[in-house]
Amino acid sequence: xxxxxxxxxxxxxxxxxxxxxxxxxxxxxxxxxxxxxxxxxxxxxxxxxxxxxxxxxxxxxxxxxxxxxxxxxxxxxxxxxxxxxxxxxxxxxxxxxxxxxxxxxxxxxxxxxxxxxxxxxxxxxxxxxxxxxxxxxxxxxxxxxxxxxxxxxxxxxxxxxxxxxxxxxxxxxxxxxxxxxxxxxxxxxxxxxxxxxxxxxxxxxxxxxxxxxxxxxxxxxxxxxxxxxxxxxxxxxxxxxxxxxxxxxxxxxxxxxxxxxxxxxxxxxxxxxxxxxxxxxxxxxxxxxxxxxxxxxxxxxxxxxxxxxxxxxxxxxxxxxxxxxxxxxxxxxxxxxxxxxxxxxxxxxxxxxxxxxxxxxxxxxxxxxxxxxxxxxxxxxxxxxxxxxxxxxxxxxxxxxxxxxxxxxxxxxxxxxxxxxxxxxxxxxxxxxxxxxxxxxxxxxxxxxxxxxxxxxxxxxxxxxxxxxxxxxxxxxxxxxxxxxxxxxxxxxxxxxxxxxxxxxxxxxxxxxxxxxxxxxxxxxxxxxxxxxxxxxxxxxxxxxxxxx
Ligand SMILES: [Zn+2]
Numbered sequence: 001x002x003x004x005x006x007x008x009x010x011x012x013x014x015x016x017x018x019x020x021x022x023x024x025x026x027x028x029x030x031x032x033x034x035x036x037x038x039x040x041x042x043x044x045x046x047x048x049x050x051x052x053x054x055x056x057x058x059x060x061x062x063x064x065x066x067x068x069x070x071x072x073x074x075x076x077x078x079x080x081x082x083x084x085x086x087x088x089x090x091x092x093x094x095x096x097x098x099x100x101x102x103x104x105x106x107x108x109x110x111x112x113x114x115x116x117x118x119x120x121x122x123x124x125x126x127x128x129x130x131x132x133x134x135x136x137x138x139x140x141x142x143x144x145x146x147x148x149x150x151x152x153x154x155x156x157x158x159x160x161x162x163x164x165x166x167x168x169x170x171x172x173x174x175x176x177x178x179x180x181x182x183x184x185x186x187x188x189x190x191x192x193x194x195x196x197x198x199x200x201x202x203x204x205x206x207x208x209x210x211x212x213x214x215x216x217x218x219x220x221x222x223x224x225x226x227x228x229x230x231x232x233x234x235x236x237x238x239x240x241x242x243x244x245x246x247x248x249x250x251x252x253x254x255x256x257x258x259x260x261x262x263x264x265x266x267x268x269x270x271x272x273x274x275x276x277x278x279x280x281x282x283x284x285x286x287x288x289x290x291x292x293x294x295x296x297x298x299x300x301x302x303x304x305x306x307x308x309x310x311x312x313x314x315x316x317x318x319x320x321x322x323x324x325x326x327x328x329x330x331x332x333x334x335x336x337x338x339x340x341x342x343x344x345x346x347x348x349x350x351x352x353x354x355x356x357x358x359x360x361x362x363x364x365x366x367x368x369x370x371x372x373x374x375x376x377x378x379x380x381x382x383x384x385x386x387x388x389x390x391x392x393x394x395x396x397x398x399x400x401x402x403x404x405x406x407x408x409x410x411x412x413x414x415x416x417x418x419x420x421x422x423x424x425x426x427x428x429x430x431x432x433x434x435x436x437x438x439x440x441x442x443x444x445x446x447x448x449x450x451x452x453x454x455x456x457x458x459x460x461x462x463x464x465x466x467x468x469x470x471x472x473x474x475x476x477x478x479x480x481x482x483x484x485x486x487x488x489x490x491x492x493x494x495x496x497x498x499x500x501x502x503x504x505x506x507x508x509x510x511x512x513x514x515x516x517x518x519x520x521x522x523x524x525x526x527x528x529x530x531x532x533x534x535x536x537x538x539x540x541x542x543x544x545x546x547x548x549x
Contacts, residue, residue, distance in 0.1 A: 003043045004028050004527065010049030010498060014488040015056040015473035019466050025054065027494045030526040035490060049498055052521055053465065056473040056488050057088025057495030058449050061221070061285045061480065062252055062430035065092045066099045066147060067118040070135055074119060075142040076538035081435060081446040082143070084536050085506075085517045086472075086497035088525045089144040089485060089545070094252060094432070095223040096192030098150025099124060100132035101177050106157040109308050113152070116295060116361065116402050119436045129177075130184035133544055140540030143525055144495065146480060147544075148190045148221060149181035151209065155197040163200045163306050163341065171208050178212045185546025187480045188218035190252070193225040193234070194298060194346045196305040202339050203237055210245035216547065217481060219248040226346030228257045229334040234345070235268040242280040250479050251284035253432045254421055255292065255409045258351030262417045265409060269424055276426075283479055285430035286421040288451050290410040291510065293360060293433060293442040296394060296401040301328045301344045309399045316391045326387045352407040354379070354386035359393075361402035361439025367393060372440050402439060404510070419462055422452070428476040429468075441513040447506025450517035454505035465501060481547065498522040 003026035011020040012035070026034035026042070040046050060082070068078045069092060082090070093099075097117070102110050102124070111124060126132040129149055136145055158173040159166055166174065178189060189209060192198040210220050220241065225234035235251065242249040251272065256262050272282050297305065297312075304325055305312050315321045329349050338345035349357070354375040362370065370378050370393070375386040382389045393401060409418040421427050429452050433444035449472055457468040477486025484493050497520060504519030523531035525541035 001026070001034070001042065003033065003038065004045065005529070006038050006040070006043030006046045007049045007054060007496070007498065008038070008040065008046055010052050010054035011501075012054045012488055013466050013469045015469060015486055017466050017470040020053060025488065025496070027524070027527050030494055032488065032490055032492050032494050035488065047498070047522060051500065052498045053501045054488065055086070055469045055497045055499070056486050057497055057523065057525065058086045058472040059089040059476040059482070059486055060087050060431050061091045061250065061428050061476045062094050062287070062432045063090050063092050064094060064097060064117045064434050065090050065145075067114065067122055068434060068436065069141050069145050070125070070139060071119050071122055072139050073538070076536070078119060078436060079142045080536045081514065081516060082431070083523055084520055084531055085447065085449045086499065086520050086523055087143060087449065088495035088497070088523065089146060091146040091148060091480065093148035093150045094190045094221060096150050096152040096190055096195060096198040098148070098153050098190070100126055100129045100153060101157055101181065102127055102153055103157050105160070106153065109156060109161060110153055112309055112400070115400055116438070117434060117436060128184070129181035129186060133184055133546070136544045141542040141544060142538070142540060143542040144485070145542060145544045146187050148188050149178055149186045151189060151191045151198055151201065152195065154178060154209070155201060161197055161306060161308050163303065165202065166205055171205065174209060175212050178209050182213060182216045182218060182547070185548065186218065187547045188220060188248070189213055190221040190223070192223040194223065196302065199302045199345055200339055202337070203240065207241055207245050210241055210247045214245050214247045218547065219250050219480060220245070221250040221252050223252045225338060226334055227255050228261045228346055228348070228351035230336060230338060230345055231256055231261060231264045232267060232271070233336045235271050239271065239275045239280055239282060242275070242282055243278070248479065249280065249282040251282065253292070253430065254284035254286050254427065256417065257348060257405070258407055259411070261351060262409060265417045265420055269420065272426065283426040283428065283475075285428040285476070286418070287430055287432045287444050287448060288418065288422055288456060289442070289444055290408050290412065290415050290418055291404050291406045291442070292408040293402065293404055296390065296403050297399055298346070299329065299348050299357070299390070300325065301332065303342070312399050313395050316395050322391065329387055348405065352405055356406040358404040358406070359401060360404040360442070362393065362397050363400055364397060367396065404440065404442065419456070422456055423462055427471060428479060429472045430476075435514065443506070443508035443510060443513040446508035446513060446515060447517050450504050450519060451506035453499065453501070454519070458501065458504070482545070494524050494527040496524040
């Protein structure tokens with residue numbers, strides 16, 4: 001048999017957690033067709049992999065590439081930092097933040113909510129989830145794409161951006177939208193329960209939506225209700241949803257914000273372990289950094305967003321209402337249940353302090369001097385309190401400011417809690433980051449997987465190489481239910497990474513994030529060589545993956 005491509009003499013890790021062994025791989029078209037000793041002359045093309053580790057392509061369960069994936073050839077630029085770290089499959093539509101389904105009423109608001117993840121000049125060419133998938137297929141994708149249905153667009157489309165319980169009719173409308181998405185091939189639903197409108201949504205409402213997904217075998221990927229004061233309650237909530245709706249639960253970016261809450265990680269890992277003993281199918285993902293990226297809106301109480309961005313800005317301009325908001329931001333302790341009137345799931349400012357909150361993106365040129373500065377520095381520069389400095393900027397920028405927030409499962413000196421998450425056998429490695437080349441990127445968009453392989457596996461010995469690879473490949477594949485990816489095996493899709501185990505490392509830092517990683521020598525997506533001798537080649541090598549295909 002002659003192969004299109006032979007990978008010769010590499011140390012092959014199959015993704016299962018087994019140790020590597022030196023063997024050859026024969027690839028035909030988009031599949032692995034032999035794992036054996038294969039003579040050079042049997043390959044139309046041969047890559048000498050001597051000294052390199054060979055792994056299944058990395059599957060990132062958590063990204064926000066929804067808009068980037070619609071960007072045609074611009075993807076080759078915007079996804080370079082991801083594909084050159086070995087990512088071959090990208091799950092998008094996370095944190096309840098998505099681009100479909102929408103209708104004529106909900107689209108303008110959702111376009112604004114999603115502005116931070118939208119590359120310059122891109123429009124929305126779809127309404128339904130099915131149309132969005134078709135758009136990706138028509139345009140072509142640079143890597144394999146798995147878009148989830150996001151709960152935000154579902155609720156806003158069914159009932160607008162309002163607090164309070166959904167009526168029976170509204171719930172039925174939401175269930176119908178979820179069903180349509182699942183029928184179009186989605187792998188599941190995501191939620192962002194600290195963002196509007198996820199923060200207005202009760203447990204029972206989520207269970208109703210998850211019950212639609214259950215018969216399809218889909219997953220519920222949840223950015224949970226809060227990762228500080230209510231972390232333990234929030235984990236209990238997703239476990240309850242898993243039990244009642246009988247659905248696969250993925251706890252998105254398991255984390256705790258603020259040093260008084262780090263200890264809870266040990267407890268929540270234990271709760272998830274106990275739940276698995278009761279046959280609740282729950283696991284989590286984690287990004288290997290102690291800073292997280294999010295929107296500045298996440299620092300304000302839920303009621304301030306009701307009605308949309310204009311209402312939010314109007315409230316900040318009204319001095320009486322603004323005083324009330326300030327008091328809540330600086331003193332309000334979250335309590336359960338947080339979705340009721342006056343509730344608040346996650347007071348980030350109280351959890352981490354203003355000194356850990358940095359501006360990572362804003363739009364007006366005159367404010368660009370505030371990029372990469374903490375709210376304490378900005379307060380000093382403007383002669384205002386941090387709250388007033390931020391709120392004045394939020395008015396000017398109409399709420400569209402992104403932040404980098406430190407104190408996420410550790411700090412720059414001590415990451416023992418983060419290590420506990422990385423080490424747990426049920427934690428997949430994910431990025432939770434993208435870069436649309438606006439403002440300051442999160443280094444995770446460029447360095448996540450090499451950081452695990454270099455810093456945590458090779459240098460610190462926190463994980464064996466085979467275990468690190470399992471957490472990037474077969475484990476995430478099993479969470480979404482991918483059967484033909486995540487392993488090196490005969491008949492599996494040829495999504496493959498070849499890296500130098502002695503040199504692989506991340507170079508992206510908080511100060512200088514847009515730096516490609518080192519040591520990832522080749523990346524194959526569906527049998528196409530997209531990274532060759534460390535250089536990204538571009539090309540629409542990916543497929544839009546659909547459940548049941
Ligand atoms: Zn999230």
